[in-house]
Amino acid sequence: RQPLGITMVGGLLLSQVLTLFTTPVIYLYFDRLARRWAAWRKQRGLDLNTEAGFDGDAGR
Template sequence: MAVIAMLLLTGISLKNAILLVDFAIHAERARGMTAREAIREACLLRLRPIVMTTFAAALGALPLILMGGCGEELRQPLGIALIGGLLVSQAQTMFTTPALYVVVGRLIGRRR
């Protein structure tokens, strides 16, 4: 069951990273911003939707942890893996995606 949680976490984390990168690329092209300025603005403007998605998924997984009854031993690890993974992926998305975007932007800038 925890493997199902990992698949869900991968999807949510990638969606969050795509939101940031897409917004930053659009800002770079449309307004002529540097990679650093564009990803900073993307992080500031897209933080709320990303946090809302994370909290909605975490609150959806909360009953899996709190519910008892038949099958509890299968559902509880799924809920724990989801909530823990959501917190880690949230932090990872907000720190590593901008850093990688700036590094890749610098590498592309050097090639040009």
């Protein structure tokens, strides 16, 4: 029974550590990717809001 308990507790601890580490890392990765994408579109003179005919402040 002891090896099974060690395996279960170790697996739970490892999964918790991985979750607490990977979730913020993935969030930061996508945030940086979005910023790069926005900078690239701005550099090219493209704007998602004006291309689609959407004015974000129209309803205010």
